[in-house]
Amino acid sequence: MQISVWDHARYVCDRQHPFPEMAAQMHLLAEAGVRKCNIYLPTVGNLDAYLRAAAEVSMAVEARIHPQEAIDHPVLRTMPETRWQEMEARHGIRLAAPCPNHPSFAPGLAAAVARVAEGYAGRLCGVQLDFIRSANSLLSLDYPCECDGCRALRRKYFGYEVPTEAQRGEPACRYKELAWLNANVRAAVVAVREVTAQYGLELSIAARSNYLNSLDIPVPPVWGLGPAVTEGQDWVEWAEAGLMDAVVTMNYHTRREYFRQNLEDHLRLLQDSRVCFCSGIGLSSSMGELSPGQLRERLQLLREKGVTAAYIFNKTNIYSPECLAVLREFAS
Numbered sequence: 001m002q003i004s005v006w007d008h009a010r011y012v013c014d015r016q017h018p019f020p021e022m023a024a025q026m027h028l029l030a031e032a033g034v035r036k037c038n039i040y041l042p043t044v045g046n047l048d049a050y051l052r053a054a055a056e057v058s059m060a061v062e063a064r065i066h067p068q069e070a071i072d073h074p075v076l077r078t079m080p081e082t083r084w085q086e087m088e089a090r091h092g093i094r095l096a097a098p099c100p101n102h103p104s105f106a107p108g109l110a111a112a113v114a115r116v117a118e119g120y121a122g123r124l125c126g127v128q129l130d131f132i133r134s135a136n137s138l139l140s141l142d143y144p145c146e147c148d149g150c151r152a153l154r155r156k157y158f159g160y161e162v163p164t165e166a167q168r169g170e171p172a173c174r175y176k177e178l179a180w181l182n183a184n185v186r187a188a189v190v191a192v193r194e195v196t197a198q199y200g201l202e203l204s205i206a207a208r209s210n211y212l213n214s215l216d217i218p219v220p221p222v223w224g225l226g227p228a229v230t231e232g233q234d235w236v237e238w239a240e241a242g243l244m245d246a247v248v249t250m251n252y253h254t255r256r257e258y259f260r261q262n263l264e265d266h267l268r269l270l271q272d273s274r275v276c277f278c279s280g281i282g283l284s285s286s287m288g289e290l291s292p293g294q295l296r297e298r299l300q301l302l303r304e305k306g307v308t309a310a311y312i313f314n315k316t317n318i319y320s321p322e323c324l325a326v327l328r329e330f331a332s
């Protein structure tokens with residue numbers, strides 16, 4: 001099995017001279033059979049040092065790009081302060097992210113990817129789009145964005161710029177809101193695809209584990225779960241259209257049954273696509289942690305299902321000798 005890791009380089013203590021620590025980590029992972037590191041650009045600190053460390057052990061490196069961090073002057077979800085206060089009172093959070101409906105989103109993201117591709121040509125194997133979606137489906141439906149882009153779309157289709165609560169519930173309006181959100185996120189993926197093709201880079205996406213709906217989304221709000229399609233991330237359609245090389249599902253469930261159920265969903269959903277399917281595993285994530293035994297159980301399940309690629313998510317980037325031994329067992 002091809003094993004990759006999502007890396008944040010948070011293990012680095014000496015941020016001024018990160019190379020020795022990065023090199024030590026790369027050696028550990030390489031010895032465990034890991035062949036690719038996916039590095040989160042907002043936290044790496046020094047990408048040049050990271051790539052030099054990776055090159056020492058012939059580790060492939062993929063850059064993970066987050067729209068909010070990557071786009072120059074992104075236009076975030078826009079609302080009046082009173083609406084933000086309502087959101088906070090109801091859900092305990094103010095969730096803003098770049099609005100995919102704003103005309104600056106797709107070109108801004110493509111330009112950001114081009115900067116990375118240009119700056120590190122020949123040293124990266126690919127690019128992964130993270131958070132390629134709207135901020136959260138429930139919040140988008142209940143607290144619609146009022147940026148210039150969203151206002152213009154509603155003005156054209158609905159004849160108003162900001163929906164009332166009753167208008168927000170109308171099926172036809174919901175349909176159009178979701179349709180243009182999906183179209184605009186897709187357009188950004190297409191724009192990025194042109195850049196990665198130009199530079200000979202692979203393109204993958206970090207995909208919501210929940211595509212439509214799953215038993216593990218019991219009550220709102222479900223910040224980290226999706227479902228993908230109401231966030232504008234129709235990764236099944238993108239895969240069938242050949243918009244990316246790989247889909248990496250963020251299946252971080254610590255409950256075995258949920259992990260299995262999501263995995264079975266992913267295999268069913270991608271049956272007609274030629275995209276490379278990589279199953280994410282959350283060794284340590286916002287959903288909790290796995291023991292080395294649980295990690296082995298998941299990799300074993302992937303093997304039984306014929307899945308040939310796994311990505312290990314590890315928030316803290318600390319791999320115990322026991323975990324590394326498990327990776328070694330499955331790595332090829």
Ligand SMILES: [Zn+2]
Nearest residue numbers: 099145147150
């Ligand atoms: Zn907007």
